[in-house]
Every structure is written in structure tokens, then in C-alpha cells.
Amino acid sequence: MKVADLNSNIPINFERIVDLVKQLPDNEKMKLAEVLEYETNRLSEDDKTLTHYASEKVLARDWLIPEEDEAWKDL
Numbered sequence: 330m331k332v333a334d335l336n337s338n339i340p341i342n343f344e345r346i347v348d349l350v351k352q353l354p355d356n357e358k359m360k361l362a363e364v365l366e367y368e369t370n371r372l373s374e375d376d377k378t379l380t381h382y383a384s385e386k387v388l389a390r391d392w393l394i395p396e397e398d399e400a401w402k403d404l
Contacts, residue, residue, distance in 0.1 A: 350361065391397075 350358065353361065
């Protein structure tokens with residue numbers, strides 16, 4: 330696909346994209362899969378709001394103990 334093709338203002342939806350992908354030859358589908366994987370990983374790494382997932386297990390290890398329950402019971 331040429332860059333000029335990407336700048337067109339045609340209406341498109343998810344179903345149409347799926348239909349177009351199904352028509353691609355296998356080697357083009359592989360390229361698309363690589364681009365989608367790269368973009369998905371890049372977005373996840375750049376999204377600072379996702380850091381809570383990384384710390385969840387560490388916080389649980391420190392907070393989900395009987396001593397913490399005792400300390401917070403009156404609040």
C-alpha cells in the first residue's frame with residue numbers, strides 16, 4: 330500500500346478491515362501481524378497507567394498479611 334493510499338478519507342469500519350485482511354496473501358498477513366504486535370507492545374510500554382499491573386503482586390505480598398489487616402481494622 331502506498332502512503333498516498335493511507336491518506337484517503339473513505340469511511341471504513343472494523344468488519345471492512347477484517348474483510349480486507351482476509352484477502353491479503355499470506356506473506357502480507359505476516360507483515361501485518363508483525364506491525365500489529367509491534368504497535369500493541371509499544372502502546373503498552375508507553376502507557377504509564379499500566380504500571381499498576383506490574384506492581385500489583387509486590388503490593389499484594391506486602392499488604393495481604395494478617396499484620397496489615399490488624400493495622401487497618403479500625404478504619
